Amino acid sequence: MTTTAEVPGDLVVDFDIYDQSLAFPVDTVQDRVAELAQKGPVVYSTAHGGHWIVTRYKEIHDVLRDPETFSSYPNNLVTTTAGFGKFIPIELDPPEHTGYRLALQPLFSPNRMKALEDDIRDVINELIDGFAGKGEAEFISEFAHELPTRVFLALMDWPIDDAALFTDATDIILTGVPGASEEESNQARAEAAFKMLGYFQTVINQRRADPGQDVTSQIIHTEFELEGGKRLLTDEELNRMFFLLLIAGLHTVQGSLAWSIIHLVHNPDQRQQMIDDESVIPTAVEEILRIEAAVVPGRRATRATELGGVSIAAGDQLILMLCSANRDAREFDDPTRLQVDRQPNRHLSFGAGAHRCIGSHLARIELKLALEEIHRRIPDYALVDSDPAVMHSSQVRGCARLPITFTPES
Numbered sequence: 001m002t003t004t005a006e007v008p009g010d011l012v013v014d015f016d017i018y019d020q021s022l023a024f025p026v027d028t029v030q031d032r033v034a035e036l037a038q039k040g041p042v043v044y045s046t047a048h049g050g051h052w053i054v055t056r057y058k059e060i061h062d063v064l065r066d067p068e069t070f071s072s073y074p075n076n077l078v079t080t081t082a083g084f085g086k087f088i089p090i091e092l093d094p095p096e097h098t099g100y101r102l103a104l105q106p107l108f109s110p111n112r113m114k115a116l117e118d119d120i121r122d123v124i125n126e127l128i129d130g131f132a133g134k135g136e137a138e139f140i141s142e143f144a145h146e147l148p149t150r151v152f153l154a155l156m157d158w159p160i161d162d163a164a165l166f167t168d169a170t171d172i173i174l175t176g177v178p179g180a181s182e183e184e185s186n187q188a189r190a191e192a193a194f195k196m197l198g199y200f201q202t203v204i205n206q207r208r209a210d211p212g213q214d215v216t217s218q219i220i221h222t223e224f225e226l227e228g229g230k231r232l233l234t235d236e237e238l239n240r241m242f243f244l245l246l247i248a249g250l251h252t253v254q255g256s257l258a259w260s261i262i263h264l265v266h267n268p269d270q271r272q273q274m275i276d277d278e279s280v281i282p283t284a285v286e287e288i289l290r291i292e293a294a295v296v297p298g299r300r301a302t303r304a305t306e307l308g309g310v311s312i313a314a315g316d317q318l319i320l321m322l323c324s325a326n327r328d329a330r331e332f333d334d335p336t337r338l339q340v341d342r343q344p345n346r347h348l349s350f351g352a353g354a355h356r357c358i359g360s361h362l363a364r365i366e367l368k369l370a371l372e373e374i375h376r377r378i379p380d381y382a383l384v385d386s387d388p389a390v391m392h393s394s395q396v397r398g399c400a401r402l403p404i405t406f407t408p409e410s
């Protein structure tokens with residue numbers, strides 16, 4: 001493994017993706033990452049025991065497409081779930097990964113997700129009904145958090161009343177405890193994970209005995225092609241898969257919805273273009289995804305290699321700054337500019353290669369329908385200067401609070 005002493009001095013940077021001061025009170029993550037990208041495609045941070053930070057499109061794409069050299073375990077710099085095991089399928093490498101992936105993928109296919117459109121639009125309008133008459137809302141708790149949570153719960157057929165339990169748990173797992181030491185945060189993460197496992201086990205027991213048409217039942221009752229034969233998943237495997245689905249599917253959509261509002265407020269001409277012509281919304285969704293990629297995937301080198309002119313040793317940890325890949329001028333014209341009709345737009349926000357996001361079709365539908373209804377019903381939304389957005393920085397970047405005002409619906 002590479003030690004800090006072995007890294008050329010000009011590549012060592014002071015950057016910790018879990019440092020909340022990067023994101024609040026002023027969100028400086030993108031500016032800081034742009035500085036790192038100026039230094040080179042691969043730089044080195046001493047945070048969390050030392051790790052490489054990959055900043056450019058080409059190198060990030062190369063890493064994502066080479067799981068033999070760059071294992072996706074561990075994906076996280078912090079010990080999220082001590083003693084819990086690998087998240088399935090994200091922390092498994094091919095060929096072990098393949099059977100789980102092939103079984104899970106059809107459950108989130110474009111056609112299946114498209115069939116949910118009417119239900120998702122109903123949820124969106126119900127949520128907007130809750131605040132449209134007030135002329136103000138806390139966009140996260142009243143909309144951006146609720147939408148992916150309700151859609152996901154309906155898909156899995158888990159009781160909506162349980163939402164608060166796993167919202168708290170996933171918050172702690174992703175961002176730790178604000179203001180606490182790393183050790184305290186890790187302790188809280190382990191406790192939150194333990195609580196979730198108890199919850200999943202109850203769901204598993206219930207669906208084993210009494211299956212429905214939901215995704216939970218289908219995962220539990222599908223025989224997966226694993227280790228050369230077909231078999232059902234064990235309780236432990238199911239736990240590690242449900243946990244990942246929860247972590248992957250909620251905060252990412254929440255953050256992207258918040259960034260939609262923030263970037264469109266700052267780009268009124270682009271917002272007007274969407275209001276005038278709804279058909280631009282699908283490319284606008286891609287542009288929002290491009291300009292602020294939520295996820296910062298982690299990888300670990302399985303062997304010595306070279307990346308972007310830098311020697312990487314076996315066992316070295318890396319994080320991949322998709323948010324700066326998406327602003328790489330070698331790949332995108334005028335990359336810091338939001339352009340809702342941008343085409344082509346080969347952003348990496350859903351990753352690439354073996355682990356490319358399984359939920360991308362669902363996420364795109366949630367974002368598209370939300371932008372349609374928001375711009376139809378409360379198009380003149382504004383931010384509140386005296387109560388600014390609370391963003392957070394971690395390997396799933398996002399937004400915890402976003403007050404907005406708008407002309408109330410009569």
Ligand code: HEM
Nearest residue numbers: 089090248249252253295297349350351355357358359363
């Ligand atoms: C805007 C929303 C979303 C973004 C930006 C996003 C981003 C990503 C990224 C970058 C990866 C790859 C990570 C890596 O290579 O280490 C990933 C994987 C994954 N995502 Fe998403 N995601 C989103 C929404 C969702 C949703 C809604 C779901 C499901 C309900 C989901 C489920 C998954 C799963 C299961 C994987 C692992 C796939 C595998 O390992 O084969 N995601 N996502």
